[in-house]
Amino acid sequence: MPRKNSRNTKGRIIAAAWKLFYEQGFEETTIEDIVYESETSKGSFYHYFKGKDELMGTLANVFDEKYEQLMVEMDPGLDAMEKLIYVNHELFSMIDGGVSMDLLSRLLSTQLLARGEKHLLDRSRTYFKVLRQIISEGQRRGELRTDWTVNEVVNAYALWERALLYDWCLCGGEYSLVDYTDRVTPMFLESYRTSGRD
Structure with missing residues (x-):
C-alpha cells in the first residue's frame, strides 16, 4: 500500500x-x-x-483509503450499477492480492465477538459515504429503483459484500474472490435497477 x-x-x-x-x-x-x-x-x-491486537480493527481504515482513491480514479461517466461493480472489483482485487486470508478472518471474527464498536458497521466510514453518494445519484438519474430508500440499498449492498468476504474466508479461499464476485455481483445488483432499463 x-x-x-x-x-x-x-x-x-x-x-x-x-x-x-x-x-x-x-x-x-x-x-x-x-x-x-x-x-x-x-x-x-x-x-x-494499546497493543498490536488493537490494530485488527483498523483494516476498515485501509479499505476506506482505497475507496477514497477509487472515487478520484473512477470514470464519472459510469452509471450507478457500473460504479458499484467497479468499486467492488477494485476493493476485492486489493483484498485478494494484498490482505492475507488469516488477517481478514481475524478481522471478521473480532467483529462478530465485539461488544462495543463494530468498525465494519460504522456508518461514518468513507465506505458508506461512497455507497450513499453512488446510490443517491443513481436514483436521481433514474438508474436505480426508488421504492427502496438510499439507506436500504446501501445496507443491502454492504451486507452482500460482507457475505462474500465471510464465505471466501469460510471456504479457505478455495476460489478466486475477484473472479467469483465479478460474476455474481452484477446479478445481485440487477434487482436494484429501474424496471424498463436495458
Whole structure:
C-alpha cells in the first residue's frame, strides 16, 4: 500500500502495520517493526493503540483509503450499477492480492465477538459515504429503483459484500474472490435497477 507524505501519524502506523502483517504475518510482526516501518515512535504507537491486537480493527481504515482513491480514479461517466461493480472489483482485487486470508478472518471474527464498536458497521466510514453518494445519484438519474430508500440499498449492498468476504474466508479461499464476485455481483445488483432499463 503506497505511503502518502501527508498521512497523519496514526494513518502511517496503520498502513505500516498492515504492510508488515501481509509480508511477515501477524504473529511475526513486532511493535518495533511497525514503529520502524512507520517512521514514528513507540510513544506515538501507544498513544493510539494499546497493543498490536488493537490494530485488527483498523483494516476498515485501509479499505476506506482505497475507496477514497477509487472515487478520484473512477470514470464519472459510469452509471450507478457500473460504479458499484467497479468499486467492488477494485476493493476485492486489493483484498485478494494484498490482505492475507488469516488477517481478514481475524478481522471478521473480532467483529462478530465485539461488544462495543463494530468498525465494519460504522456508518461514518468513507465506505458508506461512497455507497450513499453512488446510490443517491443513481436514483436521481433514474438508474436505480426508488421504492427502496438510499439507506436500504446501501445496507443491502454492504451486507452482500460482507457475505462474500465471510464465505471466501469460510471456504479457505478455495476460489478466486475477484473472479467469483465479478460474476455474481452484477446479478445481485440487477434487482436494484429501474424496471424498463436495458
